Amino acid sequence: MTMINLLRTDFMKQKGGFIWLFLLIIPLGTTAAMFLDMYLRYEDYLYQKVQQQGTTSWHLLLGENHFVLGWGAFLPVFVAVIAALVHHVEFKQQSWKSLLSLPVPRGSVFISKFFMILLFSSLLIMLNTLGLVLVGKLSGFPEGFTFEFYSSYVLYQFLGILGVAALHNWLSSCFKNAVYPVVIAFVGMIATSIVRLSFPEKVKFIPYSYAYYADGLKENDPMVALYGGLIAGILILVFGIIEFKKRDIV
């Protein structure tokens, strides 16, 4: 019951918040970019590529989104922004102290924030994918829409961000200044790209990398997103709860 009430109040606290604008702007941007990509390059170039590779336009569009636009690499940063916004409401007017003076278990407060980050991140992921569907339909792809492929893309992204969501749930609860955890995520994203190029076998130990494996194309194995996300998510969440329960709220 407490958990449901916490989720309810956490949701209420986002009323009219920047998070909604963020959830609107980012998918709008990716959709517009993909639309432009298809509008400019599909008929002359990309469709030929599809035929050469023996794949479908839908697969190609997903790859454009994930690799060319860089959604797979940027998604963890977006999750970090969401986490920062979810926590910022408690820092703005020093609400942590009054929230944690209420008869609610501290662990539940922390988990509720984690769920909020997951909820908003899922919305972001789904809106991005819905945008792709829209672009494909508007561009008049000759092949039929492959629902399974796109829904598994959504699912693996969701699993792939669990580690980042847990990490940034904790990081965002530590910093009063919401910019710091976002900067950390940005640096993390760049570092992950470097490690991916230089030490491909090591990159699987970095939580920022898992969403990148969600595409199911090329040589990427979505199982990395699944196991990486789940294991990192659980480990970091448990660590976060233990630390948060002991923390002095000064």
Place this chain on the structure above:
Amino acid sequence: MSDYLIETNQLTKKFGNFKAVDSIDLKVKKGSIYGFLGPNGAGKSTTIRMLLGLIQPTSGRVNLFGKPLKSNRIPILKRVGSMVEYPSYYGHLTAYENLNTTRILLGLEAKEIDKVLEIVRLTEVKNKAVKKFSMGMKQRLGIANALLGNPELLILDEPTNGLDPSGIHEIRDLIKSLPKKMGITVLVSSHILSEIDLLATDVGIITKGKLVFQGSLEELHQRGKSQIAIEANPVEDAAAHLINNGFQPEIEGETIYLQVGEAGPAVLNKELVMNGFAVNKLAVERKTLEDIFLEVTKEGATA
């Protein structure tokens, strides 16, 4: 069960090597308004945060309602309302929505919100975003928030901070009415002595982390014994004369001080004048609470 709603035992908090709170035995009686007084940075907020479980003590115990806070945090906090330092609020939400978040977490009925809004007289502005509120209104909202769920104990940290005189007056009247009207015990902290003097029934004075006085307000006032101040010429001879006649004067600069009980001013005056001393001033001086406070905190600082 003990008569104390709040009882701490050797409560200590260290931040690194710095002892913010040092072996405090706080005792707050049921039905009292306990004024927790001390200069800024004395350890008031740290103590209060430990009472609410926001900060873990380095050593010592906190008992609320006769039970250890550590093992009964949730059931105890259900009976406590609090406002720590500046009121916290969600500025983009209305007063009603702010209270609603607390109400939901306390599992109360919606009508409770209207009740506390009424008490702090914010009913008319309940649908206004709190960021547009004045400091006084925010402070009142903070108290309303603390009053949700009919707490038996109210802990208010510097509730009059940043308020103008009329706001201070209003908050003071509100707090004063609570024990009678609602049977609430109140612990209120302040760095302003006159505030506590007008509000509290009991007082604890903390300085540099140590509790240097604890007792009723009356006891504190009684520390301010009256004394007689005499300016007579020549001062040394006058003092010597008084000593020869069995008095125990103390000289401070050009003034001779005597405890009131030793003799009446008239007797002393006659004694000195008749023996050829020029008495320029003779007054009964009473120490103000301010003097006592400074004295007590000075004692604590050098102890």
